[in-house]
Amino acid sequence: MTTASELTPAMRQYLRAKKDLPDKTILLFRMGDFYELFFEDAKTAAPLMDIVLTARAGVPMCGVPYHSMRGYIGKILDGGYNVAIAEQMEDPKLAKGLVKRDVTQIITPGTVLDDNLLDAAQSLFLAAILPSRNICGLALLDFSTGDFRLTELRTVAALETEINRHRPAECLLPISCLERWRRDGFPDFPPHLTWTPLEDWNFDFEMAQDTLCRHFGVASLDGFGCRGLTAAVAAAGAMLGHVKNNLRRDGAHVTSLRTYQAEDGMILDRISQRNLELVEPIFADSKDNTLMSILDHTVTPMGARMLREWILRPLRDQAAIEERLDAVGDLLATPTMLAELRELLAAVRDLERVVARLNFGGANARDLLVLQHGLDGIPGLRAVLADAAAPLLASQRAELTELPEASGLIARAIVDEPPLAIKEGGIIRTGYHEELDMLRRASTEGKDWIAGYQVKEQERTGIKSLKVRFNKVFGYYVEVTKTNLEMVPADYMRKQTLVNAERFITPELKEIEDKVLGAEEKSKALEYELFQDLREKLCVHTVAIQRNAQAIARLDCLASLAEAASRYHYVRPRITTEPVLDIRGGRHPVLEARLKDETFVPNDVHLDARADQLAIITGPNMAGKSTYIRQVALLTLMAQMGSFIPADEATIGITDRIFTRVGAADDISRGQSTFMVEMVETANILNNATPSSLIILDEIGRGTSTFDGLSLAWAVAEYLHDHPEVKARTLFATHYHELTDLALTKPGVRNYNVLVKEVGDQISFMRKIVPGCADKSYGIHVARLAGLPREVILRAAEVLKNLESNELEEEGKPKIAQTRRKKSKDTPEQPLLFDF
Ligand SMILES: Nc1ncnc2c1ncn2[C@@H]1O[C@H](COP(=O)(O)OP(=O)(O)OP(=O)(O)O)[C@@H](O)[C@H]1O
Ligand SMILES: [Mg+2]
Structure with missing residues (x-):
């Protein structure tokens, strides 16, 4: 050692x-x-x-x-x-x-700024959490753009939703809280989250407030809407303090703080985000299955990041939804405006992240050109939007600020194709700075002189092959081949002998060399200085550039929704605050775009708070039940994010929350069995749904014995129907045909089934939802389509027959195990369900 x-x-x-x-x-x-x-x-x-x-x-x-x-x-x-x-x-x-x-x-994982490590289409958040008594403060900072927001949450579930929606890479929290969670169990946060505990005192309110006020140069945080949000302010201050003091990062591009209310948007928990495949597919290899993949026609990275947020956080305020719908409608009605807008936007690159790097001192000359091109596009964008009628388009236009001074400065200073390195010269244009030009001239003149010196010396010495060369060790030197050595004049000083040649220097050559090399070095240093100076001058415009970037992102999102609406023939939904849902000819946005051979069959839905509160959907396997109920959820969500939707016409009653309980997804990593997960999710729905919610239930109770499952499904349906605090609009797909009996006694329950046509021993799927209940599941038929061995299919058909006829042996046991085929192997006594 x-x-x-x-x-x-x-x-x-x-x-x-x-x-x-x-x-x-x-x-x-x-x-x-x-x-x-x-x-x-x-x-x-x-x-x-x-x-x-x-x-x-x-x-x-x-x-x-x-x-x-x-x-x-x-x-x-x-x-x-x-x-x-x-x-x-x-x-x-x-x-x-x-x-x-x-x-x-x-x-740290949450404060990466390097473009190579960032996903252009996704924000990278650092979170700070401060749970205190009945409230939890949450601050979120995207360091790569300066987006800084805070909120307070009343329940662990709400905190989980916010964390799952933002998916921070790293989360700061008081060490005591981390210890408690380690002991009592963590909330349901995304995996791969890095926990960074800080000593509890970092979250002291007074100190946090002081850090924030000093950073923003304000006397009070009230102007940001932070009054009374002590837990959130403490979290935000602790985070900014950590970034500045512990991580030694400046954060000058964090120019403002935004408070938001988690309840302002539609709540989509982790389960629903996943089940509805909003931004990430359930299976990693099917990226094309997400709603994002259908709606994302954005052309800027800021736009893509914002659209992702819009999908994960649809609106709840009718006016705000209509505002977006108006804008999408306006763009759709004026195709030339839409096309021009998208073309101009496509020329804008990641302004938001460039401005962050600019403040951080990490921006190179190419970043400045990105900034310049972005700013140069603004007059064009303003012109295209000059006649836009929709208030949201007009207000975005008003937000766009031309910054001719900044873009002119870059245009004057930076060459067309600058190198990545900022200390090696070659960045600044000729004519920008007199001294730089002089130094460069000195260097070129020196080089010219040296070129001339070679000719002069060739003449003086009579050595035709004499060369003036340069290397890093001796600088400039004269090289003479061995055969000509006797002609070398006396004033040459020998420096090095090679096999075929000798190298010399002369006082004249060295004198010029000093000038050339000195000028080069000085000009590089000066260029760096000028470049830094330029960055500082541009930083002054940070807030204006950030506002431009936000407006551009919003325009890009609206254009993207208009583009999707035009490509896939969407219509504008009517929005109401009444608890209804009425869709004529609705289509599944993702499936309809991905179906190759078949055409998608549109379907209607009607739900309300009275006679059509809970729809029970039965039908054979593969008929389209799951597709249908997901489709209803997706259309509701799209409408509330301000998008047009795939339907003939639709009235969407604003939903506070979409709950989904879909399929059986094992969650072994969380130490819960399939059925346990199913029940936890169901409990969450029953405990949190309100009369404004939309609930999608796909086959509740499948993970346990038939009788247990059926009983639970029955009781859950009754609760959703009867409980005055719930009474949410519900779609319930099930294979328990017994549930259709609920409609006999419950006034708000309606039965639907998916039509199939039975032709001989074949069935064909009509994909049409019609009133009434299904009588068969055709599971064995689907199993045959799936290629199960013929022997198994035959046997299953036989067992099914026994079950359905409820035959019992003398001792009262079901005859499931029995077979009739022993008696006559070739010709069954009676026809089976399907004659295979
Ligand atoms: N409206 C439709 N138009 C065209 N094809 C459809 C439609 N609905 C569903 N499909 C096709 O049928 C397939 C099966 O649909 P889905 O998974 O919804 O059936 P299901 O009734 O839920 O079956 P299971 O009872 O086995 O869960 C889908 O993958 C899709 O390809
Ligand atoms: Mg299904």
């Missing part, structure tokens, strides 16, 4: 930097052209980064070239560690003694 006294000064500097870092943080220590890792960090990270671990003087180490460092950050984060970066704080050439080095930033 190396002791402290044996350590080199650089190593002592390293250990000092390492000492102040939080746990589980790997330090990348800049040394010349490399980022080096030492000791335990090297051992831990080398396999994660897939690089070779070496050792020097007994110290384990590894390193990566500085220019490829970005690629490795993701690998370290994926391994469950944070990354601290220590930079050289002064130019090594100018430093006296050891170069000063400092940790400039710590990158």
Whole structure:
């Protein structure tokens, strides 16, 4: 083991930097052209980064070239560690003694800024949670855009919904809370969430408030609507303090704070998000199955991120919904406006993230061009929207601010195709800065002089093959081949002898060389300075650029919905606050687009708070029950996000929440059995549904014995119908035909079934929902279609027959096990259900 006294000064500097870092943080220590890792960090990270671990003087180490460092950050984060970066704080050439080095930033899963590690179509949130007595404060920050929001939640379920909707990569919380959850069990949060506990005092309200006020330069947070939200403010302040102090990230692009009410939007819990395949498919390999894949025709990354939010958080306020519908309708009615708008939007790149990098000092010259192009598009966007009638389009137009000063500055300063590096020159245009031009001229003139010098010396010495060359070791030199050596003049100074040639320098050459190289170096340094200065000047416009980005995102979403409506022939739904749901000729948005050979069969639905409150849907397997009930949920959701919908016409009564209980999804990872999951989800529905909710139940009670299942299904249906606090509009698909008897005694229950046509021994699926109940399940028929062995099919048909005829043996046992075929193998006594 190396002791402290044996350590080199650089190593002592390293250990000092390492000492102040939080746990589980790997330090990348800049040394010349490399980022080096030492000791335990090297051992831990080398396999994660897939690089070779070496050792020097007994110290384990590894390193990566500085220019490829970005690629490795993701690998370290994926391994469950944070990354601290220590930079050289002064130019090594100018430093006296050891170069000063400092940790400039710590990158955690929730605070990644690098474009290579971010998903353009998805926000990356860092969350902070503060549960206190009856309320839970929640703050969310997308560091890559500066989007900062907070809210307070009254129940654990509401917290779960918000966390599942935002899917933060990392969550800060008081250490005492983490300990409690470790003991008592965690809420239902998405997997792979990184927990970062902070000492409880970080969440002190006064301190948090002070941090926020100082950051935003305000005397009070009331202007942000934060009055009374102590838990949320404490969470937000703790988070900002953590980002600034612990992670040493500036956050100047976090320019405002937005409060929101979780209840303002339609509530979609994790289960429903998943069951309805809103943004992620249930099976990872079928990305095309999501609602997002159908509705997303956005052309900007900001738009894609916002649309995702719209889908996961449909609206509940009628006026806000109508406002979006008006805008979509306006665009749809003016196809030229829609087409032009989308074309102009497509030229805008990720303004939101560029402006974040700009403030953070990480923006390169290409980022500035992205900014310039984005800003240059704004006059065009404003012009296209000049005649837009819909208030939402007009207000977005008003939000768009032209910033000719900023874009003109970039246009004047930056060359057309700048390099990625910002310290190597080649970024700034000629004519932008006089001194830079002079330096560049000096350098070119010097180079011209050198070219001329070669000709001059060839003439003077008579050596035709004499060359003036350059290398990094001696700079410029004259090279003469061995055969011509006797012609070399006396003033040449020999520098190096090669096999066939000798290299010389001359005082004249060196004098010019100093000028050329000096000018080059100076011009690079000056360019960097000018570039930094330019970034600072542009930062002044941060708020205006962010507002532009938001307006562009909203326009992109509206255009995307209009585009979907036009492609798939959607209609505008009527929105009402009455608890009704009336859809004529509704179609499943995803399935209708994906069906190749068949055409989709449209269906109606009518639900209300009186005679049609609970629809029981029976019908054979494969008939289309599940498709139908999901379709109703999706159309409701689409309408409330402000989208047109696939139907002939529709009236949608605003829904506070869509509950789904669908299929049997095993959740072994959470330590619950299939049936347990089913019951937990059902309990959640019964306990939380209101008369404004929409409930989709697909085969409740399947995971247990038939009698238990049927009894539970029956009781659940009764409860949903009878309980005055629930009475939610409900669609209940089931194979328990017994449930259809409910309609006899319950006034709000209606029976429907899916039509099938029986032709001989074949059935054909009509996919049509009609009043009445089904009498058969045709399960064996479907099993045959699925290719079960003929022997099994025959036997199943036989057992079914026995069951249906309720035949019992003398002792009173069912004759399920019996077979009649023993008697006559070739010709059965009586025809089976299907004559296979
Ligand atoms: N309206 C429709 N138009 C065209 N095809 C449809 C329609 N509805 C359903 N289908 C097709 O039928 C298939 C089966 O539908 P679905 O899963 O809804 O049946 P189900 O009645 O729920 O069956 P099970 O009782 O086995 O769960 C779907 O995958 C789809 O391809
Ligand atoms: Mg089904």
